[in-house]
Amino acid sequence: MSQSAATVPTNNSPYADLPSISSKLFEAKARKGLTFDQIAKAIGKDEVWVAAAFYGQAKFTTDELKKVSETLGIPAEESLSSLGDHWWPNRGLGPMPPTDPVIYRLYESVLVYGHAIKAVVHEKFGDGIMSMIDCKVNVEKKPDPKGDRVLLTFDGKFLPYAKW
Amino acid sequence: MSQSAATVPTNNSPYADLPSISSKLFEAKARKGLTFDQIAKAIGKDEVWVAAAFYGQAKFTTDELKKVSETLGIPAEESLSSLGDHWWPNRGLGPMPPTDPVIYRLYESVLVYGHAIKAVVHEKFGDGIMSMIDCKVNVEKKPDPKGDRVLLTFDGKFLPYAKW
Amino acid sequence: MSQSAATVPTNNSPYADLPSISSKLFEAKARKGLTFDQIAKAIGKDEVWVAAAFYGQAKFTTDELKKVSETLGIPAEESLSSLGDHWWPNRGLGPMPPTDPVIYRLYESVLVYGHAIKAVVHEKFGDGIMSMIDCKVNVEKKPDPKGDRVLLTFDGKFLPYAKW
Amino acid sequence: MSQSAATVPTNNSPYADLPSISSKLFEAKARKGLTFDQIAKAIGKDEVWVAAAFYGQAKFTTDELKKVSETLGIPAEESLSSLGDHWWPNRGLGPMPPTDPVIYRLYESVLVYGHAIKAVVHEKFGDGIMSMIDCKVNVEKKPDPKGDRVLLTFDGKFLPYAKW
Amino acid sequence: MSQSAATVPTNNSPYADLPSISSKLFEAKARKGLTFDQIAKAIGKDEVWVAAAFYGQAKFTTDELKKVSETLGIPAEESLSSLGDHWWPNRGLGPMPPTDPVIYRLYESVLVYGHAIKAVVHEKFGDGIMSMIDCKVNVEKKPDPKGDRVLLTFDGKFLPYAKW
Amino acid sequence: MSQSAATVPTNNSPYADLPSISSKLFEAKARKGLTFDQIAKAIGKDEVWVAAAFYGQAKFTTDELKKVSETLGIPAEESLSSLGDHWWPNRGLGPMPPTDPVIYRLYESVLVYGHAIKAVVHEKFGDGIMSMIDCKVNVEKKPDPKGDRVLLTFDGKFLPYAKW
């Protein structure tokens, strides 16, 4: 739903830790009433990845950034000046342990199921890791009469440990 | 693959933080050469959940524990004496941030994609969280000619925030 | 009690960690001399929940925010521009352990009574948690000749742990 | 439900941080199949307070300890030797932030609702705190067709700040 | 001793964590050359309590704040606008462990004598605490030919632990 | 009050961080039913200082240790073997922030009144500190009809900062 005005508090977490252009992207998105999915479609990417890029955790190519700027009605020069070729993500956002309950639940999954996941990965793949670099993340809504469910998927390459 | 002898170091992380019966379950599993999937089938549960129970992060019913003990060749009384009705999981295992690279990659997913996931959840569901209590976790092997991939899935109930 | 002027230090904790509109809400509330209960009545909600929303820990609907703005004499467009549809709470406020003695006492209740509460919950409900999402919080004054007492109540849904 | 055998892992959290007599109390309670409520009735106290005392967070009088020992079938001399007149609770149990999800939800209540509770306490009582020393804690089961609810209550004396 | 000009660095610890009016109170106090004791006498309070209020750790009544403002030559409206009825102390100031040697020595007293004080309090009073809410703090100079001594006194109410 | 048997849990905080002879001193003190004041009188010292020495935070001379051992009915050779000339206190006991509410209140005094105390010390003495080395600590019971009060006193030498 679009709004005539929308401001994002640039002195608050997590925006205070992002380039100021990020706040402008979020404000334009709110004014236009666009979802991440709608923006993502404009550049042929997925919504979670685009959201990550909005939060400074992924890098748009010059072309993608131009299209995103156009979609949001922001001058491309401004976006490129901040997030162009010279900019690289400084990844990692927010306090740890997370204070926000949504993000804390993800953190809790590591506390409670981390060793179980590691054990099953070793049983099925051997000594190595699931890459978080070559990994795709997806969030789906799964309707359920007892209450809708979130389907969160990580699809990451297995990397066997080098021996030498 | 079964082995004639298998010991688990009860003074090392994470076993030092578990009841001593846990080490015995792991040792019996190794001697029998069983996978978590094989044990899980014996009680009609999933392998990740069973692994979580081995790591003291979930609770077997009395019946499940009896069947698991039988499958592993451990006297049921011994398992029940430690993990019976009176025992409740004290969840949360291992150091944070994790030092093990497998588990750290999960932690890194929170650092890098936590805000993006939160934003998309809010767009699709409104104000609330993905439950990590009513949540099922799954690990699949996805063959890929460029290198096999790990498919890690969280299927959690959406809980809208109460207002009152 | 209303005052002609009231300022809230936007660079101090906890206000420095909130959108700047939050300080304006607090200042208007002070100038009007309204209690949280009076504001809550205007929108048919409870005082603790409204206080939580003032501290950026809960989300007003557009209608509620309009009524709150009207009650406080703040232009609704300004409130909506900051806390409208595009804004979501980034929950978790203040240092941990808390330095303020009021909040520290709550923290101390977790240190001293946390395990006892967990044990009784398990005895009465089985393996699961009291939801802090679907939970209502209430503060009542209970007059007592030996000194008034605070009655603090959490009314939260029990969520059994998923097994799969 | 009583069991013929019950062991409590004395080297695990939180038992590793308690006197060894505590584990024996828990084991006897499990073998007898008693609830905290049943034990509490034997000494005319509340179940949460008794659970706190089992976890070393409150102090039984000599009389109470004798009755508890008798109820559990443990020699009173043994209990008194450990928890007698010379013993005082060293309060504070378990890691912070809590790793166990049940206890973490309580901690989260401080993060999310701490400032709101503080604000309402100040509005209703003035400058002071809710005592966590002169405070009674209660856990009730509230049946609800949409899912049972936990009713957790803190009834604490208000203490105004001294001025001098 | 009064000075024609005095500035307090509002971007430095601990002033950066206080309302900006606090810096003005400190600057006026320095320009007037007043001690905390002299200010305290103007409102019939003690010097340590007044110093605590200057550091945002205690709350002046409206009357006290007016008199303090008058004594310092600051417009009362300005003080009230910041520290009036709507303002409540957010107590707890400075890093922990303290880096300043004066404050660290107090912290060291907890490290070295904390358990001894607890043990003697239990011997003399039973199970309970010395209140830090209903507590008066005093600093006296005790002349001594071998070097003057600081006499620091805490006079706090004993609060027995509730049982229920 | 003396007891026929008394054990101190050597694997629990704070005893686990003390020489094993310390537990024996505490156990003998409990069996004899002596207060710290009674033991202190036997060696012409103060009760808080003696309690500190029991907790390994101060050093008995050989003579003092012999008298303390005699008073408690412990062989002097055993005490001297552990706490004799070769032993020096490794000061600092217990976690910080303290989890025990008695000790936490002392810690809270540093958080809330630390800067006020520092400011008054500077006003009265100039640039320097109150020594925590040449400092005597005292705990008195002050009867009060509204509830007894704890009088906790620190009498420490002022040390001016060296300049060179």
Add this chain to the structure above:
Amino acid sequence: MSQSAATVPTNNSPYADLPSISSKLFEAKARKGLTFDQIAKAIGKDEVWVAAAFYGQAKFTTDELKKVSETLGIPAEESLSSLGDHWWPNRGLGPMPPTDPVIYRLYESVLVYGHAIKAVVHEKFGDGIMSMIDCKVNVEKKPDPKGDRVLLTFDGKFLPYAKW
């Protein structure tokens, strides 16, 4: 590749912890489209060392700074005013543990291979360390059909431990 405009977010990590001239150096480098290697060649140094100097972790001589300024089209007086003779690096940049995955992998190398490296250094050199002061760091691209590899080299002087 040069761009007509390039901004570096001076309020974001790591730039917020650097002199403001650093942001200008990065912006000029981006506008000119120069690599660190090209800048390094202009002053006869290595690219990693020059990058370290851009991040405030190494010190240019006056001559080097003049040449770098000239290369980037920045007035030398401005650079010298900030990074001249009076400026010394305040080394150490970014949070630890690092949140950025590139830098975290280096940190992980210490966690996983730190003891192994220490053991082999001791076997080959005896008791001492590899200096990180007299140490040269190099990053090379090593083409590989299975995927290019990063060759990261530390060439540091061995310093034997002094004995005296």
Add this chain to the structure above:
Amino acid sequence: MSQSAATVPTNNSPYADLPSISSKLFEAKARKGLTFDQIAKAIGKDEVWVAAAFYGQAKFTTDELKKVSETLGIPAEESLSSLGDHWWPNRGLGPMPPTDPVIYRLYESVLVYGHAIKAVVHEKFGDGIMSMIDCKVNVEKKPDPKGDRVLLTFDGKFLPYAKW
């Protein structure tokens, strides 16, 4: 140089965090007077990798472990019982920040050169990381008349960030 007897303190860091078989491997290595390089040659691996395996940071195959055991004169069944198919490294050893000066210098390299290395990696490879999983670590002695130098090399695969 071989010794008739050699003990490794199993209660000290880092051995206390390793399986007890690890201490036996280190003790046998000392008694035989073998270097990591000599052991590595017996299984066709590199000395740093073998040292990592001794410290529980890498996994021997069954064949490798048999040969290592034979080389050290340890029964293979004993090694296999602890480090066989069922055992997986729980990677990450020692405190962070490291307290040992050898390992701290590696940590310091991340503090001082981390951002410079990241910047040069991005310039040469684009957005991605140097893998610490598919990475080989090497320590060489480089004789130098001014003092020998340590040549520490990381040869890790570049992994480009996935986009989806």
Add this chain to the structure above:
Amino acid sequence: MSQSAATVPTNNSPYADLPSISSKLFEAKARKGLTFDQIAKAIGKDEVWVAAAFYGQAKFTTDELKKVSETLGIPAEESLSSLGDHWWPNRGLGPMPPTDPVIYRLYESVLVYGHAIKAVVHEKFGDGIMSMIDCKVNVEKKPDPKGDRVLLTFDGKFLPYAKW
């Protein structure tokens, strides 16, 4: 060596934690090309003490501050307004553990030699401490053909522990 212009980054560590006058003192010192030793001679003090005062860790008397201001060509009123009678050092500067390698080496001396120094102090002086309040610190250059050496000296009063 004097420079026509010199700026000190007031938003960077450690200057951001100092009064803004401190940056001006450093800038004037750089423009005048004076060493700490030259400034110290103007007021009859030592260079390390003067450097500490520049970093806000020691207090100039009014006379000293006037002379320092005159030497640097800064109006005395400005310095006095910030660092006059009303200002007291808030000691303790920079992160701990230090990230800067120069300061870290001092910290490392505490890690590696702290217990040895304590043991020798006890052997030579008995139970007590070396005062860091009545302590003079000196840095000398000791020429050495194998490489110059830093001679760092602490000359602190021994304070015996009080007993009472």
Add this chain to the structure above:
Amino acid sequence: MSQSAATVPTNNSPYADLPSISSKLFEAKARKGLTFDQIAKAIGKDEVWVAAAFYGQAKFTTDELKKVSETLGIPAEESLSSLGDHWWPNRGLGPMPPTDPVIYRLYESVLVYGHAIKAVVHEKFGDGIMSMIDCKVNVEKKPDPKGDRVLLTFDGKFLPYAKW
């Protein structure tokens, strides 16, 4: 002064973090009544260095260890078995920040004088550090009628930063 019996608490800090042979060295030293200086003379070393070696922070050669063992009346084989060729110091002992007041004062010197020392080192030597590897530490007693003083000296090589 020698004693017939002396025990060192192997489960207490710092002994719990040292090889068990260390406790035996300390016990033998106490029984023989030897100072570190007397032991040091037997091997031609300095007392602080020998104390560091006793605390596992430095490495005796085989010859030195034999002589030390002989001086203390301990079988050399036993010392060599623990601290022989295969043993390397795992440096860094005790908690940080230190809780013991003697060691804390050293830590405080870093907090208060660290930046001043760094600044004077840079003025006198340029960009580099004082080595804590090639560094000799000395503790002398300096008699003074106003109270004896500790003279603590660090004599460390200056290491200029490498540029490349």
